[in-house]
Amino acid sequence: MQKDSQQEKQYDSYSSEDNAALQSGLFGGSLVISESPDAEETASPSPHHSSQLTDQTSLAACALPYRQELLVRGKSHYTVTCFLSDLKMFSEHMGPDTPVGRIVKEDLTDWLMKLKFGSPGHVPAPKTMARRVTFLKNFFSWLAREGVLKEDPSASLVLERPLPPLPELLYADELRRLLQAASEDARCHCLVYLTLYAGLKKEEVMRLKVNHVDLTDPLHPLITIQFPSSSGKQHRERRLVLPAEFTRIFHRYREEYHIVEDVFKCTDRNLNYILARAVKDAGIQKRVTLQLLRDTFAVEQLRAGVPPEALREKLGLSEEAWLESREKYRRLAFPK
Structure with a gap:
Protein backbone atom coordinates (compact mmCIF):
# COMPACT_ATOMS: atom_id res chain seq x y z
CA MET A 1 0.00 0.00 0.00
CA GLN A 2 1.22 3.50 -0.79
CA LYS A 3 1.63 5.73 2.23
CA ASP A 4 -1.29 8.09 2.60
CA SER A 5 1.03 11.03 3.08
CA GLN A 6 2.59 10.39 -0.31
CA GLN A 7 1.17 12.72 -2.95
CA GLU A 8 1.10 11.79 -6.57
CA LYS A 9 3.34 13.72 -8.91
CA GLN A 10 1.82 14.51 -12.24
CA TYR A 11 3.97 14.95 -15.29
CA ASP A 12 2.92 16.54 -18.52
CA SER A 13 0.31 14.58 -20.39
CA TYR A 14 -2.16 15.72 -22.99
CA SER A 15 -3.49 14.87 -26.41
CA SER A 16 -3.55 17.49 -29.15
CA GLU A 17 -4.44 17.75 -32.81
CA ASP A 18 -1.84 16.76 -35.40
CA ASN A 19 -2.04 20.23 -36.89
CA ALA A 20 -0.50 23.04 -34.86
CA PRO A 37 3.49 11.02 -34.91
CA ASP A 38 3.82 8.26 -32.35
CA ALA A 39 3.76 4.78 -33.81
CA GLU A 40 2.69 3.28 -30.51
CA GLU A 41 -0.34 5.51 -30.10
CA THR A 42 -1.50 5.45 -33.71
CA ALA A 43 -1.51 1.68 -33.94
CA SER A 44 -4.95 0.11 -34.30
CA PRO A 45 -6.48 -1.85 -32.70
CA SER A 46 -5.24 -1.46 -29.14
CA PRO A 47 -1.51 -2.37 -29.06
CA HIS A 48 -1.53 -4.11 -25.70
CA HIS A 49 -3.65 -7.21 -26.21
CA SER A 50 -6.73 -5.81 -24.47
CA SER A 51 -8.73 -7.43 -27.30
CA GLN A 52 -7.97 -10.77 -25.63
CA LEU A 53 -9.77 -9.70 -22.45
CA THR A 54 -13.40 -10.64 -21.80
CA ASP A 55 -15.88 -9.99 -19.02
CA GLN A 56 -14.76 -13.34 -17.55
CA THR A 57 -11.11 -12.23 -17.30
CA SER A 58 -9.92 -12.03 -13.71
CA LEU A 59 -8.72 -8.86 -12.06
CA ALA A 60 -5.26 -10.37 -11.71
CA ALA A 61 -5.07 -11.11 -15.44
CA CYS A 62 -5.83 -7.45 -16.22
CA ALA A 63 -2.72 -6.15 -14.48
CA LEU A 64 -0.25 -6.50 -17.36
CA PRO A 65 -2.46 -5.17 -20.17
CA TYR A 66 -3.55 -2.32 -17.88
CA ARG A 67 0.07 -1.43 -17.23
CA GLN A 68 0.72 -1.37 -20.98
CA GLU A 69 -2.35 0.81 -21.46
CA LEU A 70 -1.07 3.34 -18.93
CA LEU A 71 2.35 3.45 -20.55
CA VAL A 72 0.92 3.89 -24.04
CA ARG A 73 -1.26 6.71 -22.74
CA GLY A 74 1.89 8.44 -21.56
CA LYS A 75 1.29 8.20 -17.82
CA SER A 76 4.29 8.94 -15.65
CA HIS A 77 6.21 6.17 -13.90
CA TYR A 78 4.80 7.40 -10.60
CA THR A 79 1.21 7.29 -11.86
CA VAL A 80 1.69 3.78 -13.28
CA THR A 81 3.15 2.60 -9.97
CA CYS A 82 0.30 4.12 -7.94
CA PHE A 83 -2.50 2.83 -10.17
CA LEU A 84 -1.07 -0.69 -10.27
CA SER A 85 -0.73 -0.61 -6.49
CA ASP A 86 -4.37 0.44 -6.26
CA LEU A 87 -5.35 -2.39 -8.62
CA LYS A 88 -3.51 -4.86 -6.41
CA MET A 89 -5.30 -3.55 -3.31
CA PHE A 90 -8.68 -3.73 -5.04
CA SER A 91 -7.91 -7.26 -6.28
CA GLU A 92 -7.05 -8.36 -2.75
CA HIS A 93 -10.35 -6.90 -1.55
CA MET A 94 -12.44 -8.58 -4.25
CA GLY A 95 -10.29 -11.67 -4.74
CA PRO A 96 -7.73 -11.79 -7.59
CA ASP A 97 -9.72 -14.43 -9.49
CA THR A 98 -12.90 -12.34 -9.58
CA PRO A 99 -14.11 -11.82 -13.20
CA VAL A 100 -14.28 -8.14 -14.06
CA GLY A 101 -17.78 -8.63 -15.49
CA ARG A 102 -19.16 -9.49 -12.06
CA ILE A 103 -18.04 -6.24 -10.45
CA VAL A 104 -20.74 -3.64 -9.81
CA LYS A 105 -20.73 -0.13 -8.41
CA GLU A 106 -21.56 -1.38 -4.92
CA ASP A 107 -18.29 -3.34 -4.89
CA LEU A 108 -16.38 -0.16 -5.68
CA THR A 109 -18.07 1.93 -3.00
CA ASP A 110 -17.67 -0.90 -0.47
CA TRP A 111 -13.90 -0.95 -1.10
CA LEU A 112 -13.64 2.82 -0.82
CA MET A 113 -15.58 2.89 2.42
CA LYS A 114 -13.46 0.10 3.85
CA LEU A 115 -10.31 2.05 3.00
CA LYS A 116 -11.71 5.22 4.50
CA PHE A 117 -13.26 3.85 7.70
CA GLY A 118 -12.09 0.25 8.04
CA SER A 119 -8.90 0.88 10.01
CA PRO A 120 -9.45 2.55 13.38
CA GLY A 121 -6.99 5.35 13.98
CA HIS A 122 -5.82 5.35 10.38
CA VAL A 123 -7.61 7.80 8.11
CA PRO A 124 -6.23 8.10 4.57
CA ALA A 125 -5.43 11.59 3.33
CA PRO A 126 -8.23 13.10 1.20
CA LYS A 127 -5.88 13.34 -1.76
CA THR A 128 -5.05 9.63 -1.47
CA MET A 129 -8.75 8.72 -1.51
CA ALA A 130 -9.29 11.01 -4.48
CA ARG A 131 -6.50 9.23 -6.34
CA ARG A 132 -8.08 5.84 -5.67
CA VAL A 133 -11.37 7.04 -7.11
CA THR A 134 -9.41 8.31 -10.12
CA PHE A 135 -7.85 4.85 -10.48
CA LEU A 136 -11.25 3.13 -10.42
CA LYS A 137 -12.67 5.46 -13.05
CA ASN A 138 -9.55 5.11 -15.21
CA PHE A 139 -9.42 1.31 -14.95
CA PHE A 140 -13.10 0.54 -15.55
CA SER A 141 -13.58 3.19 -18.22
CA TRP A 142 -10.67 1.55 -20.08
CA LEU A 143 -12.39 -1.85 -19.88
CA ALA A 144 -15.66 -0.35 -21.10
CA ARG A 145 -13.92 1.57 -23.88
CA GLU A 146 -12.26 -1.63 -25.08
CA GLY A 147 -15.62 -3.43 -25.15
CA VAL A 148 -14.67 -5.80 -22.33
CA LEU A 149 -17.54 -4.47 -20.21
CA LYS A 150 -20.94 -3.43 -21.48
CA GLU A 151 -21.32 -0.91 -18.67
CA ASP A 152 -18.79 1.02 -16.61
CA PRO A 153 -19.51 0.45 -12.89
CA SER A 154 -17.41 3.50 -12.00
CA ALA A 155 -19.30 5.91 -14.26
CA SER A 156 -21.43 7.41 -11.50
CA LEU A 157 -18.70 7.57 -8.87
CA VAL A 158 -18.21 11.12 -7.67
CA LEU A 159 -14.65 12.36 -7.50
CA GLU A 160 -14.45 14.68 -4.53
CA ARG A 161 -11.09 16.36 -4.51
CA PRO A 162 -10.07 18.40 -1.46
CA LEU A 163 -9.80 22.09 -2.29
CA PRO A 164 -6.30 23.34 -1.44
CA PRO A 165 -5.86 26.80 0.07
CA LEU A 166 -5.65 29.46 -2.60
Whole structure:
Protein backbone atom coordinates (compact mmCIF):
# COMPACT_ATOMS: atom_id res chain seq x y z
CA MET A 1 0.00 0.00 0.00
CA GLN A 2 1.22 3.50 -0.79
CA LYS A 3 1.63 5.73 2.23
CA ASP A 4 -1.29 8.09 2.60
CA SER A 5 1.03 11.03 3.08
CA GLN A 6 2.59 10.39 -0.31
CA GLN A 7 1.17 12.72 -2.95
CA GLU A 8 1.10 11.79 -6.57
CA LYS A 9 3.34 13.72 -8.91
CA GLN A 10 1.82 14.51 -12.24
CA TYR A 11 3.97 14.95 -15.29
CA ASP A 12 2.92 16.54 -18.52
CA SER A 13 0.31 14.58 -20.39
CA TYR A 14 -2.16 15.72 -22.99
CA SER A 15 -3.49 14.87 -26.41
CA SER A 16 -3.55 17.49 -29.15
CA GLU A 17 -4.44 17.75 -32.81
CA ASP A 18 -1.84 16.76 -35.40
CA ASN A 19 -2.04 20.23 -36.89
CA ALA A 20 -0.50 23.04 -34.86
CA ALA A 21 -2.98 25.33 -33.14
CA LEU A 22 -2.14 28.92 -32.21
CA GLN A 23 -3.58 30.43 -29.03
CA SER A 24 -3.20 33.99 -27.80
CA GLY A 25 -0.97 34.23 -24.74
CA LEU A 26 -0.49 36.44 -21.73
CA PHE A 27 0.54 39.98 -22.68
CA GLY A 28 1.12 39.06 -26.30
CA GLY A 29 2.51 35.55 -25.86
CA SER A 30 0.98 32.63 -27.70
CA LEU A 31 1.13 28.88 -27.80
CA VAL A 32 1.73 26.37 -30.54
CA ILE A 33 0.71 22.84 -29.65
CA SER A 34 2.43 20.23 -31.78
CA GLU A 35 2.82 16.49 -31.59
CA SER A 36 5.03 14.24 -33.64
CA PRO A 37 3.49 11.02 -34.91
CA ASP A 38 3.82 8.26 -32.35
CA ALA A 39 3.76 4.78 -33.81
CA GLU A 40 2.69 3.28 -30.51
CA GLU A 41 -0.34 5.51 -30.10
CA THR A 42 -1.50 5.45 -33.71
CA ALA A 43 -1.51 1.68 -33.94
CA SER A 44 -4.95 0.11 -34.30
CA PRO A 45 -6.48 -1.85 -32.70
CA SER A 46 -5.24 -1.46 -29.14
CA PRO A 47 -1.51 -2.37 -29.06
CA HIS A 48 -1.53 -4.11 -25.70
CA HIS A 49 -3.65 -7.21 -26.21
CA SER A 50 -6.73 -5.81 -24.47
CA SER A 51 -8.73 -7.43 -27.30
CA GLN A 52 -7.97 -10.77 -25.63
CA LEU A 53 -9.77 -9.70 -22.45
CA THR A 54 -13.40 -10.64 -21.80
CA ASP A 55 -15.88 -9.99 -19.02
CA GLN A 56 -14.76 -13.34 -17.55
CA THR A 57 -11.11 -12.23 -17.30
CA SER A 58 -9.92 -12.03 -13.71
CA LEU A 59 -8.72 -8.86 -12.06
CA ALA A 60 -5.26 -10.37 -11.71
CA ALA A 61 -5.07 -11.11 -15.44
CA CYS A 62 -5.83 -7.45 -16.22
CA ALA A 63 -2.72 -6.15 -14.48
CA LEU A 64 -0.25 -6.50 -17.36
CA PRO A 65 -2.46 -5.17 -20.17
CA TYR A 66 -3.55 -2.32 -17.88
CA ARG A 67 0.07 -1.43 -17.23
CA GLN A 68 0.72 -1.37 -20.98
CA GLU A 69 -2.35 0.81 -21.46
CA LEU A 70 -1.07 3.34 -18.93
CA LEU A 71 2.35 3.45 -20.55
CA VAL A 72 0.92 3.89 -24.04
CA ARG A 73 -1.26 6.71 -22.74
CA GLY A 74 1.89 8.44 -21.56
CA LYS A 75 1.29 8.20 -17.82
CA SER A 76 4.29 8.94 -15.65
CA HIS A 77 6.21 6.17 -13.90
CA TYR A 78 4.80 7.40 -10.60
CA THR A 79 1.21 7.29 -11.86
CA VAL A 80 1.69 3.78 -13.28
CA THR A 81 3.15 2.60 -9.97
CA CYS A 82 0.30 4.12 -7.94
CA PHE A 83 -2.50 2.83 -10.17
CA LEU A 84 -1.07 -0.69 -10.27
CA SER A 85 -0.73 -0.61 -6.49
CA ASP A 86 -4.37 0.44 -6.26
CA LEU A 87 -5.35 -2.39 -8.62
CA LYS A 88 -3.51 -4.86 -6.41
CA MET A 89 -5.30 -3.55 -3.31
CA PHE A 90 -8.68 -3.73 -5.04
CA SER A 91 -7.91 -7.26 -6.28
CA GLU A 92 -7.05 -8.36 -2.75
CA HIS A 93 -10.35 -6.90 -1.55
CA MET A 94 -12.44 -8.58 -4.25
CA GLY A 95 -10.29 -11.67 -4.74
CA PRO A 96 -7.73 -11.79 -7.59
CA ASP A 97 -9.72 -14.43 -9.49
CA THR A 98 -12.90 -12.34 -9.58
CA PRO A 99 -14.11 -11.82 -13.20
CA VAL A 100 -14.28 -8.14 -14.06
CA GLY A 101 -17.78 -8.63 -15.49
CA ARG A 102 -19.16 -9.49 -12.06
CA ILE A 103 -18.04 -6.24 -10.45
CA VAL A 104 -20.74 -3.64 -9.81
CA LYS A 105 -20.73 -0.13 -8.41
CA GLU A 106 -21.56 -1.38 -4.92
CA ASP A 107 -18.29 -3.34 -4.89
CA LEU A 108 -16.38 -0.16 -5.68
CA THR A 109 -18.07 1.93 -3.00
CA ASP A 110 -17.67 -0.90 -0.47
CA TRP A 111 -13.90 -0.95 -1.10
CA LEU A 112 -13.64 2.82 -0.82
CA MET A 113 -15.58 2.89 2.42
CA LYS A 114 -13.46 0.10 3.85
CA LEU A 115 -10.31 2.05 3.00
CA LYS A 116 -11.71 5.22 4.50
CA PHE A 117 -13.26 3.85 7.70
CA GLY A 118 -12.09 0.25 8.04
CA SER A 119 -8.90 0.88 10.01
CA PRO A 120 -9.45 2.55 13.38
CA GLY A 121 -6.99 5.35 13.98
CA HIS A 122 -5.82 5.35 10.38
CA VAL A 123 -7.61 7.80 8.11
CA PRO A 124 -6.23 8.10 4.57
CA ALA A 125 -5.43 11.59 3.33
CA PRO A 126 -8.23 13.10 1.20
CA LYS A 127 -5.88 13.34 -1.76
CA THR A 128 -5.05 9.63 -1.47
CA MET A 129 -8.75 8.72 -1.51
CA ALA A 130 -9.29 11.01 -4.48
CA ARG A 131 -6.50 9.23 -6.34
CA ARG A 132 -8.08 5.84 -5.67
CA VAL A 133 -11.37 7.04 -7.11
CA THR A 134 -9.41 8.31 -10.12
CA PHE A 135 -7.85 4.85 -10.48
CA LEU A 136 -11.25 3.13 -10.42
CA LYS A 137 -12.67 5.46 -13.05
CA ASN A 138 -9.55 5.11 -15.21
CA PHE A 139 -9.42 1.31 -14.95
CA PHE A 140 -13.10 0.54 -15.55
CA SER A 141 -13.58 3.19 -18.22
CA TRP A 142 -10.67 1.55 -20.08
CA LEU A 143 -12.39 -1.85 -19.88
CA ALA A 144 -15.66 -0.35 -21.10
CA ARG A 145 -13.92 1.57 -23.88
CA GLU A 146 -12.26 -1.63 -25.08
CA GLY A 147 -15.62 -3.43 -25.15
CA VAL A 148 -14.67 -5.80 -22.33
CA LEU A 149 -17.54 -4.47 -20.21
CA LYS A 150 -20.94 -3.43 -21.48
CA GLU A 151 -21.32 -0.91 -18.67
CA ASP A 152 -18.79 1.02 -16.61
CA PRO A 153 -19.51 0.45 -12.89
CA SER A 154 -17.41 3.50 -12.00
CA ALA A 155 -19.30 5.91 -14.26
CA SER A 156 -21.43 7.41 -11.50
CA LEU A 157 -18.70 7.57 -8.87
CA VAL A 158 -18.21 11.12 -7.67
CA LEU A 159 -14.65 12.36 -7.50
CA GLU A 160 -14.45 14.68 -4.53
CA ARG A 161 -11.09 16.36 -4.51
CA PRO A 162 -10.07 18.40 -1.46
CA LEU A 163 -9.80 22.09 -2.29
CA PRO A 164 -6.30 23.34 -1.44
CA PRO A 165 -5.86 26.80 0.07
CA LEU A 166 -5.65 29.46 -2.60
CA PRO A 167 -2.30 31.21 -3.08
CA GLU A 168 -2.13 34.98 -2.63
CA LEU A 169 -1.42 36.42 -6.06
CA LEU A 170 0.62 39.53 -6.64
CA TYR A 171 -1.06 42.84 -7.39
CA ALA A 172 -0.24 44.65 -10.62
CA ASP A 173 2.09 47.06 -8.82
CA GLU A 174 3.90 44.17 -7.14
CA LEU A 175 4.37 42.45 -10.49
CA ARG A 176 5.79 45.67 -11.95
CA ARG A 177 8.24 46.01 -9.06
CA LEU A 178 9.25 42.36 -9.34
CA LEU A 179 9.98 42.69 -13.06
CA GLN A 180 11.96 45.84 -12.42
CA ALA A 181 14.04 44.15 -9.73
CA ALA A 182 14.52 41.03 -11.87
CA SER A 183 15.79 43.14 -14.78
CA GLU A 184 18.88 44.04 -12.74
CA ASP A 185 20.18 40.50 -13.36
CA ALA A 186 19.88 38.87 -16.78
CA ARG A 187 19.51 35.36 -15.36
CA CYS A 188 16.75 36.37 -12.98
CA HIS A 189 14.99 38.35 -15.71
CA CYS A 190 15.02 35.30 -17.99
CA LEU A 191 13.74 33.06 -15.20
CA VAL A 192 10.85 35.34 -14.29
CA TYR A 193 9.80 35.73 -17.92
CA LEU A 194 9.71 31.97 -18.51
CA THR A 195 7.43 31.37 -15.54
CA LEU A 196 5.31 34.53 -15.66
CA TYR A 197 4.81 34.72 -19.44
CA ALA A 198 5.00 31.04 -20.44
CA GLY A 199 3.80 29.30 -17.27
CA LEU A 200 6.66 26.80 -17.12
CA LYS A 201 7.06 24.44 -14.20
CA LYS A 202 10.30 24.58 -12.26
CA GLU A 203 11.37 21.18 -13.61
CA GLU A 204 10.68 22.37 -17.16
CA VAL A 205 12.85 25.41 -16.57
CA MET A 206 15.61 23.12 -15.29
CA ARG A 207 15.41 20.91 -18.39
CA LEU A 208 15.41 23.78 -20.89
CA LYS A 209 18.27 23.71 -23.39
CA VAL A 210 19.62 26.55 -25.51
CA ASN A 211 18.55 24.73 -28.67
CA HIS A 212 14.98 24.72 -27.31
CA VAL A 213 14.91 28.50 -27.70
CA ASP A 214 14.17 29.75 -31.22
CA LEU A 215 14.80 33.45 -31.82
CA THR A 216 14.59 33.24 -35.61
CA ASP A 217 11.62 35.60 -35.49
CA PRO A 218 12.65 38.24 -32.91
CA LEU A 219 9.07 39.44 -32.55
CA HIS A 220 7.82 35.96 -31.70
CA PRO A 221 10.49 34.14 -29.68
CA LEU A 222 9.60 30.48 -29.40
CA ILE A 223 10.52 27.90 -26.78
CA THR A 224 9.99 24.16 -27.09
CA ILE A 225 9.18 22.10 -24.01
CA GLN A 226 10.14 18.48 -24.51
CA PHE A 227 8.93 15.68 -22.28
CA PRO A 228 11.62 13.56 -20.60
CA SER A 229 12.00 10.06 -21.99
CA SER A 230 11.16 8.61 -18.56
CA SER A 231 7.62 9.96 -18.84
CA GLY A 232 6.82 7.82 -21.88
CA LYS A 233 6.09 10.96 -23.93
CA GLN A 234 9.44 11.44 -25.66
CA HIS A 235 7.71 11.92 -29.01
CA ARG A 236 5.62 14.81 -27.78
CA GLU A 237 6.34 18.46 -27.22
CA ARG A 238 4.62 21.75 -26.75
CA ARG A 239 5.82 25.09 -28.03
CA LEU A 240 5.08 28.47 -26.57
CA VAL A 241 5.56 31.94 -27.98
CA LEU A 242 6.72 34.62 -25.56
CA PRO A 243 6.49 38.42 -25.84
CA ALA A 244 9.02 40.03 -28.17
CA GLU A 245 10.89 41.46 -25.16
CA PHE A 246 12.13 37.97 -24.34
CA THR A 247 14.42 38.03 -27.39
CA ARG A 248 16.45 40.91 -25.94
CA ILE A 249 16.41 39.37 -22.47
CA PHE A 250 17.70 36.02 -23.70
CA HIS A 251 20.43 37.54 -25.87
CA ARG A 252 21.65 39.55 -22.88
CA TYR A 253 21.54 36.47 -20.65
CA ARG A 254 23.58 34.36 -23.10
CA GLU A 255 26.17 37.09 -23.46
CA GLU A 256 26.60 37.82 -19.75
CA TYR A 257 26.46 34.24 -18.46
CA HIS A 258 28.07 32.49 -21.45
CA ILE A 259 25.49 29.74 -21.53
CA VAL A 260 26.13 27.02 -24.11
CA GLU A 261 23.86 24.03 -23.54
CA ASP A 262 21.70 24.27 -20.39
CA VAL A 263 19.73 27.49 -20.08
CA PHE A 264 20.07 27.29 -16.29
CA LYS A 265 23.14 25.36 -15.20
CA CYS A 266 22.34 25.31 -11.51
CA THR A 267 20.22 23.44 -8.98
CA ASP A 268 16.52 24.07 -8.46
CA ARG A 269 17.42 25.50 -5.04
CA ASN A 270 19.56 28.10 -6.79
CA LEU A 271 16.53 29.10 -8.85
CA ASN A 272 14.63 29.72 -5.61
CA TYR A 273 17.47 31.90 -4.30
CA ILE A 274 17.62 33.86 -7.55
CA LEU A 275 13.91 34.65 -7.36
CA ALA A 276 14.03 35.34 -3.61
CA ARG A 277 16.65 38.07 -4.10
CA ALA A 278 14.50 39.83 -6.67
CA VAL A 279 11.43 39.57 -4.40
CA LYS A 280 13.41 41.12 -1.54
CA ASP A 281 14.78 43.90 -3.75
CA ALA A 282 11.22 44.61 -4.93
CA GLY A 283 10.07 45.06 -1.34
CA ILE A 284 7.39 42.39 -1.64
CA GLN A 285 6.31 40.87 1.67
CA LYS A 286 4.24 38.02 0.22
CA ARG A 287 5.62 34.53 -0.28
CA VAL A 288 6.58 34.47 -3.95
CA THR A 289 7.61 31.21 -5.61
CA LEU A 290 8.07 30.06 -9.18
CA GLN A 291 4.78 28.17 -8.80
CA LEU A 292 3.05 31.42 -7.84
CA LEU A 293 4.29 33.03 -11.06
CA ARG A 294 2.99 30.01 -13.01
CA ASP A 295 -0.34 30.40 -11.19
CA THR A 296 -0.39 34.07 -12.16
CA PHE A 297 0.13 33.12 -15.80
CA ALA A 298 -2.78 30.66 -15.65
CA VAL A 299 -5.13 33.12 -13.98
CA GLU A 300 -4.34 35.87 -16.50
CA GLN A 301 -4.99 33.43 -19.31
CA LEU A 302 -8.46 32.62 -17.98
CA ARG A 303 -9.26 36.29 -17.46
CA ALA A 304 -8.19 36.94 -21.05
CA GLY A 305 -10.78 34.42 -22.24
CA VAL A 306 -8.54 31.44 -23.01
CA PRO A 307 -10.72 28.27 -22.90
CA PRO A 308 -9.91 25.90 -20.00
CA GLU A 309 -8.86 23.04 -22.30
CA ALA A 310 -6.46 25.32 -24.19
CA LEU A 311 -5.02 26.47 -20.86
CA ARG A 312 -4.53 22.86 -19.78
CA GLU A 313 -2.46 22.27 -22.90
CA LYS A 314 -0.45 25.43 -22.34
CA LEU A 315 0.37 24.32 -18.82
CA GLY A 316 1.18 20.78 -19.96
CA LEU A 317 -1.11 19.19 -17.37
CA SER A 318 -2.60 15.73 -17.54
CA GLU A 319 -6.37 15.38 -17.38
CA GLU A 320 -6.08 14.03 -13.84
CA ALA A 321 -3.93 16.93 -12.60
CA TRP A 322 -6.20 19.42 -14.37
CA LEU A 323 -9.23 18.32 -12.34
CA GLU A 324 -7.77 19.99 -9.27
CA SER A 325 -5.90 22.84 -10.95
CA ARG A 326 -8.89 23.96 -13.02
CA GLU A 327 -10.99 24.67 -9.94
CA LYS A 328 -8.13 26.49 -8.24
CA TYR A 329 -7.55 28.77 -11.22
CA ARG A 330 -11.26 29.39 -11.69
CA ARG A 331 -11.60 30.49 -8.07
CA LEU A 332 -8.59 32.77 -8.39
CA ALA A 333 -9.64 34.30 -11.69
CA PHE A 334 -13.32 34.76 -10.90
CA PRO A 335 -13.82 34.95 -7.11
CA LYS A 336 -17.41 35.15 -5.95
